[in-house]
Each structure stands twice: as structure tokens, then as C-alpha cells.
Amino acid sequence: MxxxxxxxxxxxxxxxxxxxxxxxxxxxxxxxxxxxxxxxxxxxxxxxxxxxxxxxxxxxxxxxxxxxxxxxxxxxxxxxxxxxxxxxxxxxxxxxxxxxxxxxxxxxxxxxxARSVPQSILAASDCSVPELVAMKDEIVALRDRLNTAIGE
Amino acid sequence: MxxxxxxxxxxxxxxxxxxxxxxxxxxxxxxxxxxxxxxxxxxxxxxxxxxxxxxxxxxxxxxxxxxxxxxxxxxxxxxxxxxxxxxxxxxxxxxxxxxxxxxxxxxxxxxxxARSVPQSILAASDCSVPELVAMKDEIVALRDRLNTAIGE
DNA sequence: GACAATTAGATTGTGCGCAATTGAAATCCG
DNA sequence: CGGATTTCAATTGCGCACAATCTAATTGTC
Missing domain, CATH: 1.10.10.10 (Winged helix-like DNA-binding domain superfamily/Winged helix DNA-binding domain)
Structure with missing residues (x-):
């Protein structure tokens, strides 16, 4: 096929x-x-x-x-x-x-x-802080590359 | 301090x-x-x-x-x-x-x-396909955990 | 100093996104 | 069978997002 x-x-x-x-x-x-x-x-x-x-x-x-x-x-x-x-x-x-x-x-x-909010989010994400930080950095890097592409 | x-x-x-x-x-x-x-x-x-x-x-x-x-x-x-x-x-x-x-x-x-669209997005992301697939899988996993938390 | 170009914010119009409500149709259950 | 419950779309109302346009203030140039 x-x-x-x-x-x-x-x-x-x-x-x-x-x-x-x-x-x-x-x-x-x-x-x-x-x-x-x-x-x-x-x-x-x-x-x-x-x-x-x-x-x-x-x-x-x-x-x-x-x-x-x-x-x-x-x-x-x-x-x-x-x-x-x-x-x-x-x-x-x-x-x-x-x-x-x-x-x-x-x-x-x-x-x-508002101080209790981030902790509730962390719990809902069911994820470790280092994992989230790593993901956040990757996503920010992707976002910045996309924004660079827009500016061209 | x-x-x-x-x-x-x-x-x-x-x-x-x-x-x-x-x-x-x-x-x-x-x-x-x-x-x-x-x-x-x-x-x-x-x-x-x-x-x-x-x-x-x-x-x-x-x-x-x-x-x-x-x-x-x-x-x-x-x-x-x-x-x-x-x-x-x-x-x-x-x-x-x-x-x-x-x-x-x-x-x-x-x-x-529409077939040309994904390729343009890939170019704008300035990222390899395997990197994007890995990120996508991580983000989907996070999304699914968040959606699970909502349902509780 | 006059005038063109730029910058900051407001306004308008279109299209999501979602909560809450409504109404109709299907299903459940005694 | 027949009323109660559940399910599915549609509607309404509010709050973003953003393009396009407008007004007013500032800056640059001569």
C-alpha cells in the first residue's frame, strides 16, 4: 500500500x-x-x-x-x-x-x-520543578525564534 | 540581605x-x-x-x-x-x-x-523535527496532566 | 519656528473561548 | 407506557486578541 x-x-x-x-x-x-x-x-x-x-x-x-x-x-x-x-x-x-x-x-x-497560586498550579501539573523549568526554557526559546521569524 | x-x-x-x-x-x-x-x-x-x-x-x-x-x-x-x-x-x-x-x-x-503550511512553520521554528517532536510530546503530557487535574 | 515623521494610546470591528441558560431529543426506569 | 433525567446544540454575555484607523504629543530636520 x-x-x-x-x-x-x-x-x-x-x-x-x-x-x-x-x-x-x-x-x-x-x-x-x-x-x-x-x-x-x-x-x-x-x-x-x-x-x-x-x-x-x-x-x-x-x-x-x-x-x-x-x-x-x-x-x-x-x-x-x-x-x-x-x-x-x-x-x-x-x-x-x-x-x-x-x-x-x-x-x-x-x-x-496570590502567593498560593503558583503552588496550586505546580500540584496540578504533577511535575517536578526542574522538569518544568527545563520545559519552560525550551518553550521560551521556541517562542523567541518564532518571534524572530515574524520580524523578518 | x-x-x-x-x-x-x-x-x-x-x-x-x-x-x-x-x-x-x-x-x-x-x-x-x-x-x-x-x-x-x-x-x-x-x-x-x-x-x-x-x-x-x-x-x-x-x-x-x-x-x-x-x-x-x-x-x-x-x-x-x-x-x-x-x-x-x-x-x-x-x-x-x-x-x-x-x-x-x-x-x-x-x-x-494547505500542504505547504507545516513546512513554513517548521522553517519559522528554526528547530529540527526530532527536537520539535520531543517538545510536542512533553507539552501534550503536561496538558493531559492539567486536564486530569481539572476533572477532579 | 515650521513641518514631516514617529510614537503612544484609544477606538472600532471581527473572531475566538467559555460560563450559563435554554430547548429539543433521546434514554432511563419504574 | 410515561414522566424524570441526561445529552446535544444553540444562544447570550463577557473578556480577551489583533488589525486597522484615528488623535494627540513628541522628535527630527531644515
């Missing part, structure tokens, strides 16, 4: 690394959902808060570069965080084009409630 | 495997975009077509199980594919609740135009 083996069919769903990544991202989202509901955050909002907990009073632009998101995504998201009293949005006096994002006291305080 | 090293801070963005996966998924999407524009498909629509190219005339539900998507996502997506004359949606005569999805001749024919 002259048929190509399904094991190497490049159009077969189960052979697609992109689908592995896509479906893993959704699986993460579903694991995070109940944990983040308790914090009143969605997953993308949680990522923004992670950035701000490292350093706040930063331009929207910096958050976007860090998370690979543009203003069309971040503007409404940050307005929702502002409505939840977790951040404040102010125009920079040095450069009136920039919107600086700062944490409110509630925004800072939420970090304490 | 009693400060915890950032290298092991569990709330640091760069230590999050979930963000690696999340941002890699977006990077894949951006690489696929120009390739799929030529086929008139979005990335999730491409995934549905991959499923149907393996076997069509299947219930909506089966597609959802394969892609981990529910009817709220698939119903409008499939209606757009129907509007593009790539699929037909018909009620099963055996079970009137089920909607069977079948490819049109144009839907079948699109597979030929």
Missing part, C-alpha cells in the same frame, strides 16, 4: 506542536480559572498584575512589550483593573502621550492573596 | 511556565496568520479543518472533544466555515440533536493548498 504513514503526515492534528501549545494554554487557563476567581482576576489580568508586582508606575507600552500585547488589548483590560480599584492610570507629565500604570494599595495587597 | 532571590520567586513572570506556553501560543498564531490568510482561514478554523481532513461527516461534539472546545465556540465558527462554502451542517437522522459536519468539495480541495 503506497499510503504515507500517519505517523509522519505533516497535516495530522496529533503531529502539530502548535496544537500541543494551543491546547496546553487552554488547559492552563482552565486550571487557573477557579484560583483566579477568588482574586477577582482573569488570567491576562493576572499576568499584568505579575508585571506590576515586580515594578509599577510603568507605561502601558512596557507592559505590552513584556507580555507581547498591544494597546487594543491592554487599554480595556487596564480600565477594568482600574474599575476594580487595583491600578491607577495617569498621563506622564514628561511625555503626555504615555499612560503610567501604578498599583493602588489594594493592588499591592492582592499580591499576598 | 534577607531578600529571596528572584531566580526562585514563584510570582516572577519569567519563572512562569504558563506564561511561556501562553506567549508561545500567541507567537504561533502570529506566524500562522499570513499563511492562513491565503487560505481564508483563522487558526482555530484551520484546526477544525485538520480534524475534518482526517475524517469528516462527524458530529460537532467529536470536533469539540478533539480540540477541547465547546459548542459556544464551535457553533459560530462552523457557521462561518459554512458561509465560506467549506463545510455543510446537517442534522443527524439517527439523533436529531446532533449536527453532522461534512466537507464540501471546496473544503476537500483546500487541503492541497
Amino acid at each position: 503506497p499510503r504515507k504513514s500517519t505517523a509522519v503526515d505533516p497535516l495530522r492534528l496529533d503531529n502539530q506542536i502548535c496544537f500541543a501549545v494551543y491546547s496546553a494554554a487552554h488547559a492552563f487557563n482552565r486550571v487557573y480559572k477557579p484560583l483566579l476567581d477568588r482574586l477577582g482576576l482573569t488570567y491576562p489580568q493576572y499576568l499584568v498584575m505579575l508585571v506590576l508586582w515586580e515594578r509599577d508606575d510603568v507605561p502601558l507600552r512596557d507592559i505590552g512589550e513584556r507580555l507581547f500585547l498591544d494597546s487594543g488589548t491592554l487599554t480595556p483590560l487596564l480600565k477594568r483593573l482600574e474599575a476594580a480599584h487595583l491600578v491607577r492610570r495617569t498621563r506622564s507629565s514628561e511625555d503626555e502621550r504615555q499612560v503610567l500604570i501604578a498599583l493602588t494599595p489594594q493592588g499591592h495587597a492582592l499580591k499576598d492573596k | 534577607p531578600r529571596k532571590s528572584t531566580a526562585v520567586d514563584p510570582l516572577r513572570l519569567d519563572n512562569q511556565i504558563c506564561f511561556a506556553v501562553y506567549s508561545a501560543a500567541h507567537a504561533f498564531n502570529r506566524v500562522y496568520k499570513p499563511l492562513l490568510d491565503r487560505l481564508g482561514l483563522t487558526y482555530p478554523q484551520y484546526l477544525v479543518m485538520l480534524v475534518l481532513w482526517e475524517r469528516d461527516d462527524v458530529p460537532l461534539r467529536d470536533i469539540g472533544e478533539r480540540l477541547f472546545l465547546d459548542s459556544g465556540t464551535l457553533t459560530p465558527l462552523l457557521k462561518r466555515l459554512e458561509a465560506a462554502h467549506l463545510v455543510r451542517r446537517t442534522r443527524s437522522s439517527e439523533d436529531e440533536r446532533q449536527v453532522l459536519i461534512a466537507l464540501t468539495p471546496q473544503g476537500h480541495a483546500l487541503k492541497d493548498k
Whole structure:
């Protein structure tokens, strides 16, 4: 039989690394959902808060570069965080084009409630920390090569 | 200095495997975009077509199980594919609740135009096939463990 | 100083993704 | 058989994502 083996069919769903990544991202989202509901955050909002907990009073632009998101995504998201009293949005006096994002006291305080989240994720992944770190580094390297390809 | 090293801070963005996966998924999407524009498909629509190219005339539900998507996502997506004359949606005569999805001749024919896509992705990933297969298997294993955790 | 080019953010429109609800059809079970 | 339960799609509502477009502010150049 002259048929190509399904094991190497490049159009077969189960052979697609992109689908592995896509479906893993959704699986993460579903694991995070109940944990983040308790914090009143969605997953993308949680990522923004992670950035701000490292350093706040930063331009929207910096958050976007860090998370690979543009203003069309971040503007409404940050307005929702502002409505939840977790951040404040102010125009920079040095450069009136920039919107600086700062944490409110509630925004800072939420970090304490978030500390238990990574441990729950680790448990759900049923994986050792070194294994996860190794995978993370591989995936980041792949992502960076893809982003390089886009820029060309 | 009693400060915890950032290298092991569990709330640091760069230590999050979930963000690696999340941002890699977006990077894949951006690489696929120009390739799929030529086929008139979005990335999730491409995934549905991959499923149907393996076997069509299947219930909506089966597609959802394969892609981990529910009817709220698939119903409008499939209606757009129907509007593009790539699929037909018909009620099963055996079970009137089920909607069977079948490819049109144009839907079948699109597979030929899609054959060049995986190769372009491989080039953009700048990675060997065995490396990608190994990563894919690891990510799928992680995804399956996460999905197991959700079900508990 | 004037004007072109660039940069930052906001807005609009399309398409996911998922929770919650609805309604119809099939199945279970006494 | 007949009502209760379960199953499957569809619908609705909210929140991303991103392309394209717009406005305003800044920078570069002469």
C-alpha cells in the first residue's frame, strides 16, 4: 500500500506542536480559572498584575512589550483593573502621550492573596520543578525564534 | 540581605511556565496568520479543518472533544466555515440533536493548498523535527496532566 | 519656528473561548 | 407506557486578541 504513514503526515492534528501549545494554554487557563476567581482576576489580568508586582508606575507600552500585547488589548483590560480599584492610570507629565500604570494599595495587597497560586498550579501539573523549568526554557526559546521569524 | 532571590520567586513572570506556553501560543498564531490568510482561514478554523481532513461527516461534539472546545465556540465558527462554502451542517437522522459536519468539495480541495503550511512553520521554528517532536510530546503530557487535574 | 515623521494610546470591528441558560431529543426506569 | 433525567446544540454575555484607523504629543530636520 503506497499510503504515507500517519505517523509522519505533516497535516495530522496529533503531529502539530502548535496544537500541543494551543491546547496546553487552554488547559492552563482552565486550571487557573477557579484560583483566579477568588482574586477577582482573569488570567491576562493576572499576568499584568505579575508585571506590576515586580515594578509599577510603568507605561502601558512596557507592559505590552513584556507580555507581547498591544494597546487594543491592554487599554480595556487596564480600565477594568482600574474599575476594580487595583491600578491607577495617569498621563506622564514628561511625555503626555504615555499612560503610567501604578498599583493602588489594594493592588499591592492582592499580591499576598496570590502567593498560593503558583503552588496550586505546580500540584496540578504533577511535575517536578526542574522538569518544568527545563520545559519552560525550551518553550521560551521556541517562542523567541518564532518571534524572530515574524520580524523578518 | 534577607531578600529571596528572584531566580526562585514563584510570582516572577519569567519563572512562569504558563506564561511561556501562553506567549508561545500567541507567537504561533502570529506566524500562522499570513499563511492562513491565503487560505481564508483563522487558526482555530484551520484546526477544525485538520480534524475534518482526517475524517469528516462527524458530529460537532467529536470536533469539540478533539480540540477541547465547546459548542459556544464551535457553533459560530462552523457557521462561518459554512458561509465560506467549506463545510455543510446537517442534522443527524439517527439523533436529531446532533449536527453532522461534512466537507464540501471546496473544503476537500483546500487541503492541497494547505500542504505547504507545516513546512513554513517548521522553517519559522528554526528547530529540527526530532527536537520539535520531543517538545510536542512533553507539552501534550503536561496538558493531559492539567486536564486530569481539572476533572477532579 | 515650521513641518514631516514617529510614537503612544484609544477606538472600532471581527473572531475566538467559555460560563450559563435554554430547548429539543433521546434514554432511563419504574 | 410515561414522566424524570441526561445529552446535544444553540444562544447570550463577557473578556480577551489583533488589525486597522484615528488623535494627540513628541522628535527630527531644515
